[in-house]
Amino acid sequence: LAGAATQAGEISLRIVNVVTPQDVKIWEPTSIAAKKGDSVTLQLVNRHADEHGFEIAAFNVKEVVGGEKTSTVKFTADKAGIFPIKCQLHAAHVVGQLLVLE
Template identity: 40%
Template sequence: MNRRLVTRIVLAALAFGALAILASPVPRAQEDANTVEIKMTAKKYRFDPNEITVKKGQHVKLLITALDRDHGFKLEAFNINQKLKKGETETIEFTADKTGTFPFQCSEFCGLGHGKMKGKLVVGE
């Protein structure tokens, strides 16, 4: 083997190694440890669960599925107003960066009980 060939093989191996590193999933342990994932359903006229408790600083991931028709999820304190399409699961993410009790409600008129379709988010220390 001549020197040039050896150099090429070494470079190819390095490139392959770099690619393997780039292609491997980036560890997100820090984010994952601080992320709380909550599955919810929405149907006339109720969110289930309708009370969510998290800790301040947590990254909240709500997976909400509207079961019977379109609904909406409005959490004003965190500037969230997401339409929920029937049969689809929407992912809503935010960081609970303040403590308190914050109401949420359906934001898509869904019938006579629409005004009562609400719940609350409790962010504790």
């Protein structure tokens, strides 16, 4: 899991949109871990010509990253649990999960 912290603080990760050998577009890493209370910053790098979405609905994160562009999202992981990460623009692009530990 990318981003695991030993105590509440700040997490900063680079998340890159890639294509798997099966021609599926995903954001990597697919699993992100944080502790409850962490301030999370994600740099979203889209290496494709088409725009792609990145959404963690539980934390009101909803970003559209333009083709061959980079965006940054920030949020506080203020609740514990496992939360889906998805592309809100392309339902077939299942992204992964955010694990927030107590």
